[in-house]
Amino acid sequence: MELTSWAIAMFRRRHQAAKPSTDAETFVAFPAPVAGGLRDPDNTLQMMRESFRAAGFDGLTSHQFRKTVGTLMDGAGLSARAAADQLGHSKTSLTADVYMGRKKRATGAAAVLEKLLEGPRAELAKLPSSRRVGTRPAAHGQS
DSSP: OOOOHHHHHHHHHHHHHSOOOSSTTOOOSSOOTTTOSSOOHHHHHHHHHHHHHHTTOTTOOHHHHHHHHHHHHHHTTOOHHHHHHHHTOSOHHHIIIIISOOOOSOOSHHHHHHHHTHHHHHHHHHSOGGGSTTOOOOOTTOO
């Protein structure tokens, strides 16, 4: 997973401010507030909801942040593989289906189909209008 420069700086500050651990290899970036160590996932989610609410974002979830990351990566033209790696998905199909939008911009299909019909269109243009598909010969007395 790639981290932004501001996230790396925040983790470095937290690491420097952390209480020394009995295990020199262990560093918990967001320790449990009372006991230290690892947080309980349920308590963490509750604290996140309370923080979002206090910031004026009642109802916001951590999943919406993940969705935003996937959407921003998609909008920047990054591949589903890159987004899957960042989001921790083993299958790009999950990332593409859930986190990336359907492209509603030009797909290139029109240009491909135009080339497909270049030859037939040129031949069609050579035919008299009465022999073209979808046209009717003029009735007698009409021009």
